[in-house]
Amino acid sequence: xxxxxxRTVEGAGxxxxxxxxxxxxxxxxxxxxxxxxxxxxxxxxxxxxxxxxNTNTCPVCLGLPGALPVLNKRALxxxxxxxxxxxxxxxxxxxxxxxxxxYPDLAKGYQISQFELPLATGGWLEIESGESKKRIGITxxxxxxxxxxxxxxxxxxxxxxxxxxxxxxGVPLIEIVGEPDLRAPEEAYxxxxxxxxxxxxxxxxxxxxxxxxLRCDANVSVRPRGAEKFGTKVEVKNLNSFxxxxxxxxxxxxxxxxxxxxxxxxxxxxxxxxxxxxxxxxMRSKEFAHDYRYFPEPDLxxxxxxxxxxxxxxxxxxxxxxxxxxxxxxxYGLTQDEAVVLTDSQQYADYFEAVVKHGADxxxxxxxxxxxxxxxxxxxxxxxxxxxxxxxxxxxxFAEMVGLVKDGTITATNARAVxxxxxxxxxxxxxIIASEGLSPITDEEGVESICRGVLAKNPENVAKYRAGNxxxxxxxxxxxxRETRGRANPQTVNDILKRLLQRS
Amino acid sequence: MxxxxxxxxxxxxxxxxxxxxxxxxxxxxxxxxxxxxxxKLKQLDxxxxxxxxxxxxxxxxxxGALREDVVRKCDVADAILEQAPEAKKPYFRVPKVIEx
Numbered sequence: 001x002x003x004x005x006x007r008t009v010e011g012a013g014x015x016x017x018x019x020x021x022x023x024x025x026x027x028x029x030x031x032x033x034x035x036x037x038x039x040x041x042x043x044x045x046x047x048x049x050x051x052x053x054n055t056n057t058c059p060v061c062l063g064l065p066g067a068l069p070v071l072n073k074r075a076l077x078x079x080x081x082x083x084x085x086x087x088x089x090x091x092x093x094x095x096x097x098x099x100x101x102x103y104p105d106l107a108k109g110y111q112i113s114q115f116e117l118p119l120a121t122g123g124w125l126e127i128e129s130g131e132s133k134k135r136i137g138i139t140x141x142x143x144x145x146x147x148x149x150x151x152x153x154x155x156x157x158x159x160x161x162x163x164x165x166x167x168x169x170g171v172p173l174i175e176i177v178g179e180p181d182l183r184a185p186e187e188a189y190x191x192x193x194x195x196x197x198x199x200x201x202x203x204x205x206x207x208x209x210x211x212x213x214l215r216c217d218a219n220v221s222v223r224p225r226g227a228e229k230f231g232t233k234v235e236v237k238n239l240n241s242f243x244x245x246x247x248x249x250x251x252x253x254x255x256x257x258x259x260x261x262x263x264x265x266x267x268x269x270x271x272x273x274x275x276x277x278x279x280x281x282x283m284r285s286k287e288f289a290h291d292y293r294y295f296p297e298p299d300l301x302x303x304x305x306x307x308x309x310x311x312x313x314x315x316x317x318x319x320x321x322x323x324x325x326x327x328x329x330x331x332y333g334l335t336q337d338e339a340v341v342l343t344d345s346q347q348y349a350d351y352f353e354a355v356v357k358h359g360a361d362x363x364x365x366x367x368x369x370x371x372x373x374x375x376x377x378x379x380x381x382x383x384x385x386x387x388x389x390x391x392x393x394x395x396x397x398f399a400e401m402v403g404l405v406k407d408g409t410i411t412a413t414n415a416r417a418v419x420x421x422x423x424x425x426x427x428x429x430x431x432i433i434a435s436e437g438l439s440p441i442t443d444e445e446g447v448e449s450i451c452r453g454v455l456a457k458n459p460e461n462v463a464k465y466r467a468g469n470x471x472x473x474x475x476x477x478x479x480x481x482r483e484t485r486g487r488a489n490p491q492t493v494n495d496i497l498k499r500l501l502q503r504s
Numbered sequence: 505m506x507x508x509x510x511x512x513x514x515x516x517x518x519x520x521x522x523x524x525x526x527x528x529x530x531x532x533x534x535x536x537x538x539x540x541x542x543x544k545l546k547q548l549d550x551x552x553x554x555x556x557x558x559x560x561x562x563x564x565x566x567x568g569a570l571r572e573d574v575v576r577k578c579d580v581a582d583a584i585l586e587q588a589p590e591a592k593k594p595y596f597r598v599p600k601v602i603e604x
Contacts, residue, residue: 037573044576053594054585058578074573093567095557102520104598109519151595163595291518296557301568 042069061170063107088123137179358399
């Protein structure tokens with residue numbers, strides 16, 4: 001079996017923008033998602049990640065002769081939930097099939113998958129595309145089992161042997177096949193983002209990309225802008241982070257345009273994203289490797305989703321991100337952008353609503369939550385869950401803080417510092433304000449005398465201002481705020497300074 | 505003849521099998537006989553019969569049974585690894601995988 005030679009087009013990544021503008025890229029995603037079950041798809045072995053090699057195995061997932069699969073009810077339920085969340089038609093009956101191929105990660109010599117009669121078909125997912133929304137078609141959602149893990153490196157005799165861990169073999173997956181409706185890497189990025197969000201909201205999967213719970217492949221082709229016919233498509237694998245997806249698509253689109261510009265043809269094939277080299281590389285010749293000889297799995301009867309079970313799953317469906325965004329705009333008067341940020345994850349959205357329930361102003365809460373996120377991002381690892389972002393700040397304390405800013409108990413300038421302290425210590429805002437002496441100066445005469453002092457100390461700047469350089473006004477405000485340690489109301493300071501500067 | 509020598513070699517390659525000349529002829533003959541028999545079955549009129557993929561399926565049990573999502577530890581890995589050729593605990597081991 002010869003390995004297809006690695007072929008890259010010189011100059012990929014350097015296609016001039018005006019040449020690129022003559023082409024349109026067409027992208028479709030195929031996403032594999034691990035269902036959040038305790039046990040495997042067809043046996044009672046644990047699906048836990050990181051257990052010692054081969055400890056979660058049994059005759060079924062090791063493919064021993066005579067062992068028979070029995071479908072996991074929870075896996076079927078989660079797959080159905082995902083299909084409904086993606087607006088698919090869930091078929092009352094679907095069927096498992098054997099996908100035959102020879103590879104050591106497959107003990108049985110076939111993977112149990114679905115082929116002719118998938119679980120669900122014909123759905124869609126919405127993405128933001130510029131100002132408008134765009135529907136991306138979902139061709140199908142089908143169930144299948146994961147393969148074992150081959151380990152090639154880090155063993156004695158690694159040159160002669162591959163080591164195999166079957167813990168992952170038989171773990172339940174769904175494959176979501178998208179229509180070739182995407183026209184740019186940014187759209188693919190948005191599509192995967194929204195898909196991940198929908199699957200997280202519905203608790204179908206933890207979508208942990210590092211642990212392989214969410215894996216993405218992309219079909220990519222290019223065609224002259226305005227052409228009807230699709231170009232030859234290339235499947236790009238190993239896009240296991242959002243960044244890889246975007247980089248690999250950008251690379252691959254330029255590679256294909258480069259080939260066409262050079263008078264070559266694009267070869268239909270599977271390519272692998274090489275992270276370290278930053279390019280896609282040819283993997284295997286498609287026509288040969290893809291003769292999977294599917295046939296109905298004789299060990300499993302057809303899958304039936306009774307109408308009343310489907311309705312039950314639909315009823316238990318949590319509010320989806322799209323609906324939540326629309327509600328946030330409608331009910332709380334947020335902007336679309338604010339709603340997008342706040343619905344980034346369910347926990348984030350829930351926190352927002354909890355704060356608002358404590359009586360805080362929704363728009364101000366949205367603003368302050370973003371500031372808190374910036375604080376949190378400085379201290380927390382990106383991979384940490386959103387819930388951790390708040391440290392010890394309870395929704396009640398947060399609502400109190402928003403209220404204190406609104407009623408003038410604290411200036412917005414100092415609220416940032418208070419927020420940081422709340423994040424660190426978990427103490428309520430009022431306590432921090434008292435102990436740090438951050439109550440605002442309400443005595444206007446006091447503020448005025450500080451303003452006079454600042455002007456007296458900076459006669460050159462006063463002269464500049466009077467000569468028409470209004471830019472120095474900000475300098476005076478800054479000086480006053482520094483002297484008052486942020487405790488003066490900025491509007492009051494503005495008014496007083498204007499008055500003083502005009503008078504003399 | 506329904507199955508050619510090339511068909512046999514193609515299927516053998518997909519299954520990663522190496523066949524010698526007499527095996528190729530044996531399997532060609534066997535597969536040919538199976539397909540000839542299928543042709544005979546095709547003569548039956550089944551236009552009013554639902555296609556069936558599984559012999560287990562019946563009117564009494566039209567659908568597969570489902571299992572609750574509860575972990576049951578099996579602990580057979582050690583025993584199986586002992587019988588596996590070239591295993592190196594805790595891993596199974598196979599000759600280096602060749603990309604194809």
